[in-house]
Amino acid sequence: MPDPRSGRRPAPHSRPVDPARSAALEVLRLVRTEDAYTNLVLPAVVARHGLDTRDAGFATELAAGTIRRQGTYDAILASCIDRPLRRVEFGILDLLRLGCHQLLAMRVPPHAAISSTVDLAHSKAGPGGAGFVNAVLRSVARRDLDSWVDEVAPDPSGSRNARMDHLAIQHSHPRWVVDLLDFAAPDGELDALLAADNVPPKVTLVARPGRSEVAELPGTPTPYSPYGVVLDGGDPAKVPAIAEGxxxxxxxxxxxxALAMATAPLEGSDRVWVDLCAGPGGKTALLAALAAERGAGVLAIEQHFHRAGLVRRAVGGTSGVPGIIGVVAADGTRPPLAPGTADRVLVDAPCTGLGALRRRPEARWRRSPDDLLTLVLLQRRLLASALTLVRPGGVVLYATCSPVRAETGDVVSSMLGSGGEVRLEDVRAVLPGVTDADGPVAGTAQLWPHRHGTDAMFLALLRRGSPRDAGA
Structure with a gap:
């Protein structure tokens, strides 16, 4: 509209920048330049830009969705730009990806998607950058997403390599990740698994028994956990039980x-529980609530000092908190506890995180094939440490947020050749109601986002025997 002081229409570059889109662009920059995590930086960025609930939701979907679908959008952009993407300035590439997501995956009218992104480009990169963004996005707008995938991805009806390359572009996963998930996924379900990784997860709440009731939490009860609720909507921080910890x-x-670790059958002493890789503390907090009901306590061990601080915050401190023995910053492969003194041990091992790609959109772009060997060696050391730490007859629950077999069944199998001192028990017996979750080794369990609506958690239950058991 005309400027009331001059009667003239403002120049295009003087149009106000949309704060929600500006917030999303800031999230992309922080993820790219500071290795930030999308879900952790979003609340601070949303607050800094003063967004209301509606705009916060838009910014969240725009930022997280753009990062999830980055691989697809880069393939499309590469066909619309006359030079390699590596020669496009990073800030401009962020803007182009934001524009692609609005044009191809959000219900934003094309003219609004283009003009708002161009305005943002003008404010960040000047008229030259804005003109480039405008021209490229107009090319992108010529097709819908499916048509673009057909255009830029190899024909999937050819060789296996062509099919894997097609899926990598269609579902925006690095090719090496597609190969690993193809080996891990149930037969015929790779497409469904990859698609599920791109669906934003619903917010799930957990009532900590003895401290809150499921009835206090707004939402729909979860199908498997008796303590969970899927939030109907709104900010979870505004739920009183959440705000009060x-x-x-x-x-x-x-x-x-956490429930499988806490409910596995156990004879004899059941007082000392250990969470060997406790950060950031969500499982520790639930374990502590369950332990307190039985007169037991959890010793939380976390190698990194700042993550140990997150555990303390999650459990409400350590002094006098029911169910908590303490929170210790220490290496889980050398725990500060005498061998054979724990009754239950949880090893929620560091892993590639390829089972939580829907929740951590940047993870697929940060990992590399070289990470896998380093992580597997650490996982084996942590599981061996846990089996030394637990008493004869005690149980160890090994878990990863990954379905990759090198991190799941292979790690567990490597511990079973010790003459019978370690026995693998059927963890599915302590997962009542969970079906279609057979793991890669008999008796283990593998959850899937496309089947169970959860992260792709792997669970295995091991019991330490005694030398007498080994010779029996």
């Missing part, structure tokens, strides 16, 4: 890991 935000798969 009596409940938490936790994926149902993670709840099931």
């Amino acid at each position: 009596r409940a938490g935000v936790q994926d149902e798969g993670s709840q099931l890991v």
Whole structure:
């Protein structure tokens, strides 16, 4: 509209920048330049830009969705730009990806998607950058997403390599990740798994028994965990039980890991529970609530000091908190506890995180094939440490947020050749109601986002025997 002081229409570059889109662009920059995590930086960025609930939701979907679909959008952009993407300035590429997501995956009218992104480009990169963004996005707008995938991805009806390359572009996963998931996924379900990785997860809450009730939490009860609720909508931080630390935000798969560890059958002493890789503390908090009901306590061990601080915050401190023995910053492969003194041990091992790609959109672009060997060696050391730490007859629950077999069944199998001192028990017996979750080794369990609506958590239950058992 005309400027009331001059009667003239403002120049295009003087149009106000949309704060929600500006916030999304800031998230992309922080993820790219500071290795930030999307879900952790979004609340601060949303607050800094003063967004209301509606605009915060738009910015969240725009930022997270753009990062998830980055691989697809880069393939499309590469066909619309006359030079390699590596020669496009990073800030401009962020803007182009934001524009692609609005044009191809959000219900934003094309003219609004283009003009708002061009305005943002003008404010960040000047008229030259804005003109380039305008021209490229107009080319992108010529086709819908499916048509673009047909255009830029190899024909999937050819060789296996062509099919894997097609899926990598269609579902925006690095090719090496597609190969690993193809080996891990149930037969015929790779497409469904990859598609599920691009569906934003619903917010799931957990009531910590003895401290809150499921009835306090707004939403629909989860199908498997008796303590979970899928939030109907709104900000979980505004739920009183969450704000007071009596409940938490936790994926149902993670709840099931804690429940399986806590409910595995055990004879004799049941007082000392250990969470060997406790950060950031969600599972520890649920375990502590369950332990307190039985007169037991959890010793939380976390190698990194700042993550140990997150555990303390999650459990409400350590002094006098029911169910908590303590929170210790220490290496889980050398725990500060005498061998054979724990009754139950949880090893929620560091992993590639390829089972939580829907929740951590940047993870697929940060990992590399070289990470896998380093992580597998660490996972084996942690599981061996846990089996030394637990008493004869005690149990160890090994879990990863990954379905990759090198991190799941192979790690567990490597511990079973010790003459019978370690026995693998059927973890599915302590996962009542969970079906279609057979793991890669008999008796283990593998959850899937496309089947169970959870992260792809792997669970295995091991019991330490005694030398007498080994010779029996």
